[in-house]
Amino acid sequence: MRPKxxxxxxxxxxxxxxxxxxxxxxxxxxxxDPAHNPNEYESVFLQKEDKxxxxxxxxxxxxxxxxxxxxxxxxxxxxxxxxxxxxxxxxKFRHIGLVKTHSTKLITDSAAGATAMATxxxxxxxxxxxxxxxxxxxxxxxxxxxxDWATGIITSTHVTHATPACFFSHQAxxxxxxxxxxxxxxxxxxxxxxxGGWKYFNxxxxxxxxxxxxxxxxxxxxxxMDKFEDYIPKKTICLISPELPERxxxxxxxxxxxxxxSIEILNKNxxxxxxxxxxxxxxxxxxxxxxxxxxxxxxxDRAVAKALAFAxxxxxxxxxxxxxxxxxxxSINGGDLKTGEVQGAFTSDYHTATMVPIFAxxxxxxxxxxxxxxxxxxxxxxxxxxx
Ligand SMILES: [Zn+2]
Numbered sequence: 329m330r331p332k333x334x335x336x337x338x339x340x341x342x343x344x345x346x347x348x349x350x351x352x353x354x355x356x357x358x359x360x361d362p363a364h365n366p367n368e369y370e371s372v373f374l375q376k377e378d379k380x381x382x383x384x385x386x387x388x389x390x391x392x393x394x395x396x397x398x399x400x401x402x403x404x405x406x407x408x409x410x411x412x413x414x415x416x417x418x419x420k421f422r423h424i425g426l427v428k429t430h431s432t433k434l435i436t437d438s439a440a441g442a443t444a445m446a447t448x449x450x451x452x453x454x455x456x457x458x459x460x461x462x463x464x465x466x467x468x469x470x471x472x473x474x475x476d477w478a479t480g481i482i483t484s485t486h487v488t489h490a491t492p493a494c495f496f497s498h499q500a501x502x503x504x505x506x507x508x509x510x511x512x513x514x515x516x517x518x519x520x521x522x523x524g525g526w527k528y529f530n531x532x533x534x535x536x537x538x539x540x541x542x543x544x545x546x547x548x549x550x551x552x553m554d555k556f557e558d559y560i561p562k563k564t565i566c567l568i569s570p571e572l573p574e575r576x577x578x579x580x581x582x583x584x585x586x587x588x589x590s591i592e593i594l595n596k597n598x599x600x601x602x603x604x605x606x607x608x609x610x611x612x613x614x615x616x617x618x619x620x621x622x623x624x625x626x627x628x629d630r631a632v633a634k635a636l637a638f639a640x641x642x643x644x645x646x647x648x649x650x651x652x653x654x655x656x657x658x659s660i661n662g663g664d665l666k667t668g669e670v671q672g673a674f675t676s677d678y679h680t681a682t683m684v685p686i687f688a689x690x691x692x693x694x695x696x697x698x699x700x701x702x703x704x705x706x707x708x709x710x711x712x713x714x715x
Contacts, residue, residue, distance in 0.1 A: 389646035389691035399610030399655030408625035417633035421687035441652030442494035448706030456499035478597035485607030486525030524573035613655025618672030650686035
């Protein structure tokens with residue numbers, strides 16, 4: 329029997345803790361659509377300090393793969409699908425939403441965008457996991473580590489770049505902090521770090537060799553994915569380039585391979601959280617370059633395919649794919665479905681304020697339907713992790 333409206337209105341339970349739970353069991357609270365089977369899953373409203381409730385399901389994944397296409401708007405995905413001439417891995421997702429990306433300014437940068445997702449707070453552009461008053465904000469990766477979840481950070485840019493840095497380090501200003509971010513990494517217990525930027529670890533102003541220090545702490549150090557062969561280390565740092573990795577044409581299949589290997593490594597633990605960034609889709613947008621966008625988009629989609637294949641087999645995994653913002657005010661004004669040609673047009677060489685899509689698959693995926701702020705992603709993930 330469908331509950332009466334007054335019975336399903338949220339009831340305040342507790343006000344002492346930072347997070348207050350509102351309960352609305354056995355109702356599809358996301359859509360309130362009577363056509364939706366209300367018994368499909370249990371859901372709750374999670375009320376936060378800002379009094380905004382966010383919708384989550386009660387099913388808890390043991391493993392979470394958060395994938396961020398930097399600058400990946402709807403048009404970037406569309407361009408990828410036209411060029412590929414066959415469905416993207418992203419098209420397999422059934423739970424989809426839209427995310428408002430603004431920082432404390434209308435148009436976010438990657439640092440504030442990643443900080444919102446990693447910590448649940450809007451902040452100023454340029455902040456690496458710090459609030460407006462430059463207080464450090466605890467990140468989802470730090471919370472996971474404190475609770476014995478294994479964690480990983482993977483990117484096709486350098487690992488000290490804004491998006492990955494916001495998940496494990498704290499800096500007031502993103503510029504010129506590569507060496508400081510690398511040093512912060514060394515005091516974490518993050519199991520897997522893959523991307524570019526070795527010179528920030530071993531060619532530093534302070535003369536330290538952080539890779540040698542990490543090796544002493546038990547990290548397997550590699551400079552390309554082939555170094556692993558079949559080896560599954562407990563902890564690893566794999567940095568494929570001195571600074572920024574080359575674009576896809578030159579760097580090849582690093583991102584899908586790193587996705588696969590990082591999951592194999594982290595899956596030795598009963599719980600894991602990994603953030604995987606397709607970092608150069610954004611650069612194609614900044615360069616107003618459709619070809620660059622498409623190459624990076626398809627590379628990222630192949631990484632998504634690896635994550636999905638794991639999640640399908642595993643059954644305890646949640647995969648969430650989204651973007652920090654749109655880049656380029658990208659549009660498609662012509663092209664050819666048969667040849668896969670895309671005639672792109674751009675309104676900007678910077679980010680725009682347009683909403684970005686979010687896709688979810690697996691345990692808890694329903695939580696990501698709807699239209700909401702990027703900060704909600706943090707609260708949804710934290711709740712679903714049971715932390
Ligand atoms: Zn950008």
